[in-house]
Amino acid sequence: MFRYLNGMDDKIKCKCCKSENTIKKGYRKTEKRGKIQKYLCLDCGKYFTKDEGFYRMRNSEKIITMSIDIYLSNLSSRKMRNQLERHLETKISHVSILDWVRRYTLKVQRYVDTLSPKLSGKVYADETEIDCEKRNDVFWCSVDWDTRYINATLYSSNSQNVKDATNFMNKIKKSVLPKYVQTDAAKFYPRAFRKVFYSIYKENNNVKHIINNVRKSKKHNVRIETVFSKIKDRVYDFRGIKALWSAPILMAGIVLQHNYIEKHTTTGQLPSELAGIPNNQGVNKWLEMIRLATFNQT
């Protein structure tokens, strides 16, 4: 069970001795984040403040979450920096914005990894090449049809091959037992599919591999391609920041943005919501997710 935001004020534990015998007592003044509630522990006598995910950050949670949101949905970090300067008279380097995106993507991802979205099992899988500082990285991505939830991804610095395709199929299998997996006609998919979903000893649980050979069938799955092209468009914008350590984190951020932050245009709901994960209905979804991640931190 997870605690959602309503329950989070119940008991405030002391940071030093973990006692719940605490009271609100005064405020700490900060330059950018205003007045912050202080607490006093009646057992050990220490003062502390609550960590809502922005502990010791020098900018307001509003500026931070807005930057993450806008960066992941459509602007480069340099453009975002310019917008902040023009409209909010806030000077922040584009590097700080990238740091926020990576820091909070990792934090929220750790929390999201503990959730269990309920998926339809109608899975569409695809992969795309990413031109990365002379490397040709490949981003593998699959979407669950009914929910539009992106249920598996793999970031690889190798060109497409059976081994990566197999790892990717294993990630799909871990997220749901599919009714079917649809791919294009690329050679590595059938082999990877067989390795993961068939074995001599096991039934294959009737998981179907549907191969859509677009050149022959001329049938594009327009609705699912909308999801992939949204992801791909965003990837092409990531220029000059594609160090191998950083690119997968930014990709994870784009996937979080899709699953948990932006309502899907056709369904009018968040993919996570359609997958049975409660939505607190707050407007600032990044703020909400960061708080949830902080309160459910282990």
Ligand SMILES: [Zn+2]
């Ligand atoms: Zn204490």
